[in-house]
Amino acid sequence: MVNLASKFAIIGVVFVGILYQFLFKTLIFDVLGYGRKINSLKDYSNVRCEKIDDLGLEACEDMWLHQKTGFLYMACSSSQSRQEWLPAFSIDHLNNTGRLLKDRVAVLDTRGSGSVASRLKWLSLEQFSGSSGDLALNLHGLDILEDKHTDTLRILLVNHRPPIDPRTGNHLDATLVGANSTIEQFQTKAGSSTMRHARTYFNEAIQTPNRVSWVNDHSFVFTNDHSAKVGLRRRLDLVIGGGNVAFCSRNSCNIAYSSGFNFPNGLVRGRDGLIYVPSTVGMKIDVFSLSEDHKLHLVHTIKSPLGLDNLSVDGDGNIFAAGFPALHNWNKATKDPFNINPESTVLKIRRDGKGYQGASRKAHVEKWNDGNYVVEKVFEDNNGVLPGATIAIHDSETGRFFLGGAFSPFITICETR
Numbered sequence: 001m002v003n004l005a006s007k008f009a010i011i012g013v014v015f016v017g018i019l020y021q022f023l024f025k026t027l028i029f030d031v032l033g034y035g036r037k038i039n040s041l042k043d044y045s046n047v048r049c050e051k052i053d054d055l056g057l058e059a060c061e062d063m064w065l066h067q068k069t070g071f072l073y074m075a076c077s078s079s080q081s082r083q084e085w086l087p088a089f090s091i092d093h094l095n096n097t098g099r100l101l102k103d104r105v106a107v108l109d110t111r112g113s114g115s116v117a118s119r120l121k122w123l124s125l126e127q128f129s130g131s132s133g134d135l136a137l138n139l140h141g142l143d144i145l146e147d148k149h150t151d152t153l154r155i156l157l158v159n160h161r162p163p164i165d166p167r168t169g170n171h172l173d174a175t176l177v178g179a180n181s182t183i184e185q186f187q188t189k190a191g192s193s194t195m196r197h198a199r200t201y202f203n204e205a206i207q208t209p210n211r212v213s214w215v216n217d218h219s220f221v222f223t224n225d226h227s228a229k230v231g232l233r234r235r236l237d238l239v240i241g242g243g244n245v246a247f248c249s250r251n252s253c254n255i256a257y258s259s260g261f262n263f264p265n266g267l268v269r270g271r272d273g274l275i276y277v278p279s280t281v282g283m284k285i286d287v288f289s290l291s292e293d294h295k296l297h298l299v300h301t302i303k304s305p306l307g308l309d310n311l312s313v314d315g316d317g318n319i320f321a322a323g324f325p326a327l328h329n330w331n332k333a334t335k336d337p338f339n340i341n342p343e344s345t346v347l348k349i350r351r352d353g354k355g356y357q358g359a360s361r362k363a364h365v366e367k368w369n370d371g372n373y374v375v376e377k378v379f380e381d382n383n384g385v386l387p388g389a390t391i392a393i394h395d396s397e398t399g400r401f402f403l404g405g406a407f408s409p410f411i412t413i414c415e416t417r
């Protein structure tokens with residue numbers, strides 16, 4: 001008996017040791033970023049950035065650029081509201097009476113002339129009543145598809161509705177049941193100042209949606225960033241992983257892939273037709289092909305030097321990612337976004353056929369090459385000029401970058417030429 005107990009004790013010690021080596025060490029130094037050296041924007045002589053902090057462009061968590069016209073679509077909220085209501089984080093913000101009902105989609109004509117204010121529009125909603133008549137959206141991820149034959153843009157928006165008792169119409173306690181998240185489709189035209197509601201996707205597979213990505217004109221994939229809306233299993237996600245990618249077509253949704261994720265979030269469909277899924281805590285991007293049966297097949301995993309977030313594709317087919325070099329500060333900023341400006345990194349991910357070259361760290365050039373893909377640091381900020389970015393969009397025509405942060409009270413525009 002004693003013998004058996006001591007055997008268990010030894011196994012226990014070894015297990016904790018292994019856990020430290022592989023899990024906590026990664027968690028503390030790599031994922032949370034304690035002790036990482038972070039460059040300043042001053043180190044990048046070609047990059048000039050400007051904060052836009054006086055136009056109400058707050059908490060713009062996700063963005064999409066219309067390559068043809070340069071119209072930038074942004075899913076914005078208010079930094080104050082996000083502190084009460086944003087069901088998407090491990091630090092759950094589930095106070096539905098604290099919502100300010102101000103979430104809106106902004107459109108900026110990025111290639112026009114004149115002041116930024118004169119080029120900004122807020123889309124008003126048509127034919128949308130919100131949740132129990134509140135006329136409100138609760139924004140998070142967005143993706144837009146250009147119709148091939150007309151100038152219609154189809155907007156998909158993740159909408160974290162507050163849960164409502166269908167019989168009484170009263171709000172339910174979201175800390176107990178979670179948000180009633182749906183995905184909304186709206187339609188607009190480039191340059192228009194309205195968007196018309198086309199339909200709501202409400203389905204059992206839509207649990208904790210984060211980012212959506214169209215795959216063709218009637219179907220899309222999206223990430224569920226956690227394995228449950230609330231509860232213990234959700235809290236364990238950080239340690240044992242969880243979440244999935246799901247697929248929806250006109251009339252049905254299904255889970256398309258569900259193993260090996262740890263906080264999968266800002267997925268994107270590459271120019272190559274493959275689906276790129278970043279796992280923030282997993283520090284990787286899984287690359288998938290989508291098959292006819294609406295399932296994903298893993299074709300590659302790109303290791304990331306940082307916890308990554310929402311990806312975007314530019315006009316040349318390069319993928320850009322907003323990274324968190326110091327996630328521990330970013331977490332603090334979610335509670336105090338007006339005073340804490342967390343560090344941001346912009347990374348570029350491209351295909352490369354030149355074979356494995358490993359990591360190189362010369363001065364401010366940092367590059368990681370796994371033989372298939374190169375991950376490259378484009379620029380980085382430790383001085384509060386970038387918005388604790390959750391999205392980085394690159395306009396390959398002008399060289400400009402547009403950065404938004406889920407909690408940040410401003411967006412940032414950077415010139416690189």
Ligand SMILES: *[C@@H]1O[C@H](CO)[C@@H](O)[C@H](O)[C@H]1NC(C)=O
Binds near residue numbers: 084095097098099
């Ligand atoms: C929820 O938000 C309301 C309105 O801002 C506030 O009065 C209330 O204290 C908040 N509740 C919690 C539990 O934080």
Ligand SMILES: *[C@@H]1O[C@H](CO)[C@@H](O)[C@H](O)[C@H]1NC(C)=O
Binds near residue numbers: 162163166180182
């Ligand atoms: C969730 O939203 C759907 C779509 O609007 C609605 O039919 C359903 O009653 C809502 N459920 C809850 C619990 O709020």
Ligand SMILES: CC(=O)N[C@H]1CO[C@H](CO)[C@@H](O)[C@@H]1O
Binds near residue numbers: 062211309310
């Ligand atoms: C669509 C979107 O904005 N997704 C994620 C971007 O970054 C934050 C931080 O990880 C995620 O929580 C968002 O959900």
